Amino acid sequence: MDREEILRLLSEENPSRPTPVWRMVASQIVRDFKVWWTYKMWLTLDITGTMLFISTYYLVSHIISGQHIANAGYTTGGYFTFAVVGIAFQQYVFSSVMGINESIRDEQWMGTIETILSSATSFRTFLFGESIFFFIVGSSFLAGSLATGLALGAEFRLEPLTFISIMVLSMLLIASHMAVGILGAGIIMKTKQGNPLVWAFSWMTQLVSGVFYPLGLLPWYLEWVGKIFPLTYSLDAIRLCLQGGQTLASPMVLNDVASLLIFIAVALPLSLYIFKLGYDSARREGSLSQY
Amino acid sequence: MKVQDLIQVFKEEQARSRSDLRHIWAVFWANFKIFLSYRTWVITETLSTVTSIAMYSFMGLQVPPDRLVEAGYGNVNWLAFALVGIASTNYLWMCIGRLSHSMQHEIRDGTFETVISSPIRLRSYVIGMSIRGFLVSSYFMVGALLVGTLVCRAPLIINLETALSSILLFLMLIISHMGIGIVAAGIILVYKKGDPVAFLFSAFTEFFGGVLFPLKLLENYPVLNAVAWAMPYTYALEALRRVLLTGATVVSPEVFTNILILVGYTLVFMPLGLLAFKWGYNRVRNEGTTASY
Numbered sequence: 001m002d003r004e005e006i007l008r009l010l011s012e013e014n015p016s017r018p019t020p021v022w023r024m025v026a027s028q029i030v031r032d033f034k035v036w037w038t039y040k041m042w043l044t045l046d047i048t049g050t051m052l053f054i055s056t057y058y059l060v061s062h063i064i065s066g067q068h069i070a071n072a073g074y075t076t077g078g079y080f081t082f083a084v085v086g087i088a089f090q091q092y093v094f095s096s097v098m099g100i101n102e103s104i105r106d107e108q109w110m111g112t113i114e115t116i117l118s119s120a121t122s123f124r125t126f127l128f129g130e131s132i133f134f135f136i137v138g139s140s141f142l143a144g145s146l147a148t149g150l151a152l153g154a155e156f157r158l159e160p161l162t163f164i165s166i167m168v169l170s171m172l173l174i175a176s177h178m179a180v181g182i183l184g185a186g187i188i189m190k191t192k193q194g195n196p197l198v199w200a201f202s203w204m205t206q207l208v209s210g211v212f213y214p215l216g217l218l219p220w221y222l223e224w225v226g227k228i229f230p231l232t233y234s235l236d237a238i239r240l241c242l243q244g245g246q247t248l249a250s251p252m253v254l255n256d257v258a259s260l261l262i263f264i265a266v267a268l269p270l271s272l273y274i275f276k277l278g279y280d281s282a283r284r285e286g287s288l289s290q291y
Numbered sequence: 292m293k294v295q296d297l298i299q300v301f302k303e304e305q306a307r308s309r310s311d312l313r314h315i316w317a318v319f320w321a322n323f324k325i326f327l328s329y330r331t332w333v334i335t336e337t338l339s340t341v342t343s344i345a346m347y348s349f350m351g352l353q354v355p356p357d358r359l360v361e362a363g364y365g366n367v368n369w370l371a372f373a374l375v376g377i378a379s380t381n382y383l384w385m386c387i388g389r390l391s392h393s394m395q396h397e398i399r400d401g402t403f404e405t406v407i408s409s410p411i412r413l414r415s416y417v418i419g420m421s422i423r424g425f426l427v428s429s430y431f432m433v434g435a436l437l438v439g440t441l442v443c444r445a446p447l448i449i450n451l452e453t454a455l456s457s458i459l460l461f462l463m464l465i466i467s468h469m470g471i472g473i474v475a476a477g478i479i480l481v482y483k484k485g486d487p488v489a490f491l492f493s494a495f496t497e498f499f500g501g502v503l504f505p506l507k508l509l510e511n512y513p514v515l516n517a518v519a520w521a522m523p524y525t526y527a528l529e530a531l532r533r534v535l536l537t538g539a540t541v542v543s544p545e546v547f548t549n550i551l552i553l554v555g556y557t558l559v560f561m562p563l564g565l566l567a568f569k570w571g572y573n574r575v576r577n578e579g580t581t582a583s584y
Contacts, residue, residue, distance in 0.1 A: 049494040056497060059504040063358035063369070064350075079353070203342045207349075217352050 021128075024121050028129030029136070032103075036137070050091070050141060051148050057083040057212075058152045072214035073252070074243035077155035084149030085239050086211035092142040093173060093231060094202055097181040099134035100127070101197070104188050123279060127185065135174060157245040165241045165248045169234060172260045176230035179267035186275030189282045205231045230267075233259045314411045318419025322393065326427060340381075340435050341442075347373050348443040362505030367536045371446050374439040375532050376502030379464060382432040383524065384493045386465050387472035389424025390417065394476050413572065417473070425465065432461070448538040456534045456541045460550070464527040467553040470560025477564075477571030500524045523556040 036043070061080035069082045107113035117123055150156070184197045205211065208218065208226035215223055215232070226232045237256035240246045246253050326333075351370035359367050397403035406416060439445040496502065499519040501509070506525065509516040519525050530549035533539040539546050 045494075052494045052498045056503060059508045062508055063362075063504060064353045065355050068353050203339045207342045207346045212346065212350050213353060217349050 019120065021125055024125050025129040025132060028121075028126065029133045032130070032133040046141075047144065050145055054084060054087060054145060054148045055152065057087065068214050068217060069243075072216055074214070074239045076157050076243045076245065080152070081149070081154040081156065081243055082214075082239065083212060084146065084154045085242060086235060088142050088145035088149070089173065089235060089238060090205060090209070090211045090231065091145065092138045093177045093234075094205075095141060096131075096134045096138035096174070097177045097184070097201065099137065100130050100181045101184040101188055103130050103134070104185050108188070127182070131178060131181065156242045158242075159245070161247040161249075162241045162245060165246075165253065166238060168248060169237050169241065169253075169257070172257065172264070173230070173234040173238075176234070176260050176263050176267065179264065179271040180230075182275050183267075183271035186271065186278035189275070189278035201229075205229050208232070210235055227259075230260055230263045233257075233263075311412065311415050314415035315419040315422065318411065318416050319422050322420060322423045323426070326423065336431065337434065340431050341438050343377065344374065344435055344438045344443055347377060348439075348445070359505060362507040364505065364532065365537055368446050370439065370443060371536055372505075372532065373503050374436065374443075374445045374447070375535050376500065376528060378432050378435040378439070379461070379528055379531055380493070380496050380500065380502050380524070381435065382428050382461065383464055383468055383496065385428035385431065386421075386424050387468050387475070388493075389428070390420050390472050391475035391479050393420050393424075395479050398479070407576075417476070417568075421469070421472075447535045449535070450538075452540045453534050453538060456539075456546065457531060459541055460527060460531050460534065460546075463550055463553045463557075464524070464531075467523045467527065467556040467560065470557070470562075470564030473561075473564030474567045477568035480568075480571040480575050496522070496524045500528050502528070523553055523560075526552045526556075 058080055061078065061083065064079045066078035069079055074082055104113070107116065116126055146154075146156075180197070180201060187197060204225075208215075208222050209229050209232040210226065211231075215226060215236075218226065233256040237253045237260075240250065240253050240256075248254065248257065348370050351368065351373065354369035356366060356368070359365075359369060359372055364372065394403065397406060407413060436447070440447050440449070499515070499522055501519065506516070506519055506529075509519055526549040530546045533543065533546050534541075541547060541550060
């Protein structure tokens with residue numbers, strides 16, 4: 001082939017229209033889904049593991065007294081319902097938020113992150129697409145966990161107003177943890193490690209956010225530590241609705257909503273700023289694809 | 292340096308150690324040094340262990356004392372009951388999963404081919420890796436028991452007889468499951484994917500072994516109960532609880548029977564595991580895929 005012809009073809013201007021963001025996000029979700037679907041064995045194991053975990057707490061609930069749960073204002077369903085809500089929503093935020101971090105680490109590990117960032121897709125769009133995908137997966141698991149709980153005898157107060165309140169609270173839960181996910185991504189960009197953050201959110205929330213027991217059982221200092229984590233307010237408000245029949249109009253739920261909004265207002269801009277620092281620093285150093 | 296001199300240096304015969312013990316030590320020491328370099332991991336895992344025991348102690352405040360009497364364990368505290376379960380299941384998972392996990396890392400990092408091309412025999416490599424896993428897991432298991440008994444005040448019965456009986460039972464627990472760990476390593480050699488056996492272990496043993504609840508509760512579900520008593524872990528945990536919660540020893544009939552059952556499982560699982568591993572090892576060598584991921 002004529003060399004001049006190749007040069008001409010390569011230097012030809014392609015009349016390209018900018019792709020809308022929604023199409024880029026949709027393509028990314030489809031891509032992630034295809035990759036995720038190839039790991040069918042892991043998917044089966046994940047589902048089995050979640051069902052076994054909930055079944056374990058179904059049996060544990062037979063030896064646990066429901067008195068502390070009722071005293072905390074969660075009057076419907078007893079300990080099993082309390083544990084199902086805790087497990088389902090804790091795993092929901094954990095898999096969603098940490099999924100984004102794991103995804104960035106995997107792209108770094110495989111050496112593909114530089115390719116993605118050199119394409120027409122901006123990093124903001126990439127991060128948004130990843131978040132949406134992991135929240136879709138997380139939401140499916142949340143629905144599956146709650147359905148398993150219902151099948152085993154969990155009881156929820158599902159009146160129309162309660163349902164609307166749960167939807168709003170879930171959105172606040174996602175928004176507050178999105179800040180944590182972005183913060184983690186910023187740290188990974190710079191340090192190539194995100195484990196301490198993963199650790200804090202998996203273990204500390206289990207200890208102090210009331211996943212498996214009401215907060216009243218904690219000593220005062222751990223109860224105060226629990227107030228740092230948005231999951232504490234989210235779980236309390238969701239349980240007050242699902243197990244106490246309250247709605248967004250109830251003062252106790254409103255109090256939790258206000259705390260979540262304050263957390264989002266403070267943490268989201270801060271995490272975006274830290275993410276920008278990490279991202280710009282990695283770009284300056286040319287270490288985006290290093291692991 | 293002259294080229295000929297250099298070639299001569301490479302050609303020189305090195306006195307190679309054929310001692311298995313030295314090979315095992317070398318593998319163990321090399322990997323132990325790597326483990327020590329992961330300080331963040333060690334710190335976060337240690338804190339996770341402490342946090343999880345603290346979490347179960349708060350959970351235990353919701354269990355009325357008479358609930359375990361009905362299950363046949365006498366008047367024991369739920370935290371003590373759960374502590375034995377959590378410490379043993381984590382110990383087992385770490386010991387069994389460590390070999391396949393390390394092998395997966397070697398394959399992923401592309402160093403497995405180098406290891407098997409070296410004069411180190413594969414059996415020395417497997418044993419050296421297992422010893423490292425065994426020591427690291429023991430650190431976390433002893434830590435969990437110490438935090439549980441000293442900080443959270445879980446009332447375990449610890450004296451010379453029960454301590455020696457527990458050590459023997461922990462050894463039997465690992466030996467009876469080692470075959471399964473070796474099968475997992477063989478699967479990873481061939482399929483290069485994940486670590487399903489280790490994952491299954493953590494999820495299944497926690498449920499079917501009765502880590503957090505007495506197995507008497509499963510008697511209402513005959514199929515689940517049969518699955519639970521088909522697992523070696525159930526026998527090991529039952530014996531450990533008899534020793535640490537009620538003061539029985541290895542010579543007590545109920546504990547001794549469980550030890551015999553664990554010996555039986557070892558005799559079945561170990562040859563099967565070695566066969567599966569040999570199959571996987573020979574297959575990847577024949578296919579030339581030791582370095583592919």
